[in-house]
Ligand SMILES: O=c1ccn([C@@H]2O[C@H](COP(=O)(O)OP(=O)(O)O[C@H]3O[C@H](CO)[C@@H](O)[C@H](O)[C@H]3O)[C@@H](O)[C@H]2O)c(=O)[nH]1
């Protein structure tokens with residue numbers, strides 16, 4: 001295939017990457033079988049549509065929808081691939097390695113403890129890369145404008161001067177100290193030097209932890225010295241831009257080389273929408289443009305540390321390893337998590353999703369952009385399509401005029417010049433300028449009104465208008481005709497933390513579903529992008545799988561209501577044991593669940609993990625996804641706004657990792673959020689319905705009517721209660737394990753009305 005390095009090239013240059021198709025014939029057969037059963041069920045329903053009543057008709061519509069979703073799934077999983085990278089083959093191409101800007105975003109010093117961010121930054125400052133000090137720069141965006149975060153970064157730099165040489169000297173495998181120091185390495189017989197070094201570093205790290213954890217905003221402002229002047233009297237939502245160079249490697253003494261570190265807190269004002277993370281990323285893009293202007297940009301969330309020290313090299317294999325860069329517009333690593341709870345009790349570790357859907361979509365136009373763990377090309381972020389790059393090379397289009405640049409990038413001359421370099425040049429390394437001389441320019445482009453009248457947030461940079469700016473931005477890149485690749489080295493490239501507890505998980509799923517649905521119904525709809533731009537059809541269908549989450553929530557709740565509805569009104573919506581069709585739903589239920597279970601087993605996960613995911617999937621559909629559906633409806637009607645609620649990050653960053661304050665961290669917890677009302681309602685309804693249904697059967701009040709519910713309806717309600725078990729326990733649970741009274745009250749009101 002054209003995607004591999006071309007033959008002629010290969011004889012000169014060693015292979016950097018390989019795209020390996022994965023075989024899956026048995027899976028394809030199983031998928032066809034499920035599809036066949038779905039169609040058989042639909043056909044059976046269609047024949048009885050007139051006689052069946054309302055329940056039967058609703059079931060028909062829902063099952064047609066499930067079939068549609070199944071087809072979407074088949075499409076994405078059909079031709080999966082894996083990318084293999086060979087960083088050792090970069091050795092002969094060292095001079096070609098481009099400069100890389102690495103971005104970290106943080107937004108709230110309480111939900112995102114500065115120590116977490118410090119560890120992420122440390123892991124980035126210590127990655128393996130030739131001439132790291134000259135070729136890498138790290139930028140941290142602090143939307144919290146917190147002196148404590150700034151202080152943590154300043155202390156981090158001091159610690160880096162010891163940490164980075166230590167990692168290089170001993171080739172340390174995990175370079176986020178909070179993870180590294182969780183275990184004691186095997187020093188070996190001749191390891192005195194290493195042991196001494198290790199003990200020293202560990203105690204230095206502990207000191208760093210104490211300094212950061214004990215830091216207190218007020219005393220920093222009062223006694224912290226001139227560094228903190230700019231933080232005096234600022235409000236988080238209303239303050240001027242703060243840019244500080246914490247480490248300028250060109251000024252360091254020889255031998256210390258590690259990446260520059262720049263702290264950025266963009267200007268905020270109550271009269272300007274700041275567009276959450278997308279806005280932060282655009283500011284970082286501009287600030288870095290006027291300082292280091294690297295052609296490649298890596299972005300991670302503050303909790304996603306680089307777990308594989310060679311990660312940038314692996315990424316370079318995918319960025320430099322194709323004979324046409326159209327094949328790797330960006331390089332995305334799957335999200336993986338550290339310290340994950342056993343068997344995924346909250347169904348949010350997404351291992352199977354990333355393995356199955358991830359490699360599937362990687363085989364189409366390419367991996368979705370997931371917001372973190374991604375290497376972008378600056379020119380792609382600047383809106384250049386593969387066509388325009390071709391045209392530029394063939395000399396069809398000249399260098400853009402100053403006026404054009406201003407219209408797109410805004411008024412800053414330095415920014416325009418830097419953009420011109422990116423647009424006209426190839427991946428070339430550039431010497432880094434003296435950074436402190438650029439601070440005022442950086443502040444200018446970090447102003448909150450800088451973007452007004454420019455293309456930022458639309459044709460350039462991270463796209464505004466969705467809470468999942470990541471997926472939307474990735475879709476725009478695919479729509480320009482780029483493909484993307486998946487970076488999945490061993491050990492995993494990046495690790496972050498998955499939220500735990502009912503409220504945090506549901507809030508995250510709700511935000512994602514809301515953002516994805518916003519894309520579907522907005523002007524950036526993927527179907528339009530397929531018709532009018534270069535989004536491939538099958539890629540579009542893959543995007544649809546996640547965009548329709550809220551619709552799935554709505555349909556699943558409708559379907560879940562059928563069981564109790566039938567038991568209460570003495571009807572049936574599934575074929576009777578005596579009818580021909582009885583076996584179809586049964587076979588479907590068994591095959592579908594077996595198919596999923598085997599997927600989990602193939603990925604090396606337990607039956608328990610499968611069950612937890614299956615259960616959580618039902619809960620999330622009826623809670624977070626349904627709510628997202630309603631939120632977007634309200635937004636469309638102009639009745640509410642969507643807000644980015646930041647996820648709380650793991651606090652256990654000091655190395656007593658396993659000590660968690662809650663008795664049972666895997667158990668579902670609740671709060672008074674409306675997200676818990678739908679499932680609580682369904683649980684109550686099912687309990688009432690089963691009781692009434694059973695009472696009827698026992699006392700035979702309705703002499704065996706033809707339409708009366710059969711064993712299927714009872715099984716449905718029972719299965720649903722099993723899936724919703726955390727809520728059943730929540731009805732009687734205590735403290736955060738119990739469903740709050742306000743939620744129960746609202747739910748019972750709904751049940752009563754029903
Ligand atoms: O106003 C804001 C809000 C958030 N963030 C940062 O955005 C990142 C992601 O926020 P988080 O609360 O951790 O969200 P997650 O759901 O964990 O993140 C996933 O989903 C988001 C989209 O919903 C993507 O932006 C993320 O990259 C992706 O990891 C964090 O680094 C935040 O500091 C900001 O910089 N400014």
Ligand SMILES: [Mn+2]
Nearest residue numbers: 301303496647
């Ligand atoms: Mn996160």
